[in-house]
Amino acid sequence: MSSFTDSVVVVTGAGSGIGRTTALEFADRGANVVVADVDSGGGRDTVEAIGDAGGEASFVETDVTDPAAVQEMVDVAVAEYGRLDCAFNNAGIGSEQIPVSEYPAEQWEHIIDVNLLGVFNCMKAELARMKQQDTSDAIVNNSSVLGKVGFEKSSAYTAAKHGVLGLTKSAALENGEAGVRINSVCPAFIDTPLLEKGNVVNDPETLEELKGLHAMNRLGTPAEVAQAVVWLCSDEASFITGEALGVEGGYLSR
Numbered sequence: 197m198s199s200f201t202d203s204v205v206v207v208t209g210a211g212s213g214i215g216r217t218t219a220l221e222f223a224d225r226g227a228n229v230v231v232a233d234v235d236s237g238g239g240r241d242t243v244e245a246i247g248d249a250g251g252e253a254s255f256v257e258t259d260v261t262d263p264a265a266v267q268e269m270v271d272v273a274v275a276e277y278g279r280l281d282c283a284f285n286n287a288g289i290g291s292e293q294i295p296v297s298e299y300p301a302e303q304w305e306h307i308i309d310v311n312l313l314g315v316f317n318c319m320k321a322e323l324a325r326m327k328q329q330d331t332s333d334a335i336v337n338n339s340s341v342l343g344k345v346g347f348e349k350s351s352a353y354t355a356a357k358h359g360v361l362g363l364t365k366s367a368a369l370e371n372g373e374a375g376v377r378i379n380s381v382c383p384a385f386i387d388t389p390l391l392e393k394g395n396v397v398n399d400p401e402t403l404e405e406l407k408g409l410h411a412m413n414r415l416g417t418p419a420e421v422a423q424a425v426v427w428l429c430s431d432e433a434s435f436i437t438g439e440a441l442g443v444e445g446g447y448l449s450r
């Protein structure tokens with residue numbers, strides 16, 4: 197198990213689901229964690245859970261669509277802990293199921309703003325800081341299997357998640373020589389509150405159908421994604437950059 201003792205890690209969307217579990221995993225391995233979320237209740241609960249487990253974390257209320265708030269998030273990491281080693285740009289929202297021909301443009305833009313522009317805002321501020329440091333750093337962006345294939349009635353979400361993969365690869369090319377590795381994770385359906393918020397799972401029948409889309413016939417867990425993120429940030433992944441790592445139980449095997 198790789199150690200992150202004294203590393204400084206920012207996790208966005210760390211007030212719930214995959215982000216919270218990943219923040220706890222980094223803290224468990226010794227990292228100082230900056231918990232960023234637009235939901236201050238959820239974010240503070242994560243900080244408390246990390247403290248209860250003997251770890252170190254700070255909360256910064258952050259809306260990733262706001263570049264000034266994102267800059268503040270990076271500034272807090274540096275002010276509190278001296279530098280920024282790793283970032284998991286994970287904050288995101290699900291989308292309602294609406295066909296392209298009926299999708300309200302404002303709603304479409306909002307999904308893109310949070311899920312794609314939000315990742316850009318975070319990487320911009322994080323990279324500006326990391327490039328001032330003489331260390332090996334790592335960023336992981338949370339895309340989705342829906343960054344690799346389409347999904348009916350989810351055009352905004354799939355477009356944003358495909359965009360995250362392009363953004364990741366371009367940034368990986370720009371920053372590899374400077375020692376910053378940048379990768380994505382592409383989870384399939386993971387058991388978090390997002391599935392309900394996005395109206396993906398409304399009843400037991402839909403849940404069973406969703407499980408059946410995976411070769412393993414189940415949803416993934418936030419911990420399974422967290423392990424992949426932590427590994428991509430670790431020295432064990434020292435020659436991996438620009439990658440889009442599936443955490444998807446065989447979703448894309450058919």
Ligand SMILES: NC(=O)c1ccc[n+]([C@@H]2O[C@H](COP(=O)([O-])OP(=O)(O)OC[C@H]3O[C@@H](n4cnc5c(N)ncnc54)[C@H](O)[C@@H]3O)[C@@H](O)[C@H]2O)c1
Pocket residue numbers: 208209210211212213214215232233234235238258259260261286287288289290310314338339340341382383384385386387388389390391393
């Ligand atoms: N759950 C899945 O099946 C699944 C699959 C693939 C990818 N993902 C991606 O994983 C990421 C995390 O999702 P989750 O399933 O843990 O969902 P979640 O709803 O449990 O957590 C998402 C968190 O992001 C925060 N957030 C939302 N908008 C924000 C904003 N503008 N600024 C800052 N924080 C914001 C929320 O407050 C919440 O705490 C998302 O990017 C999602 O698209 C999820």
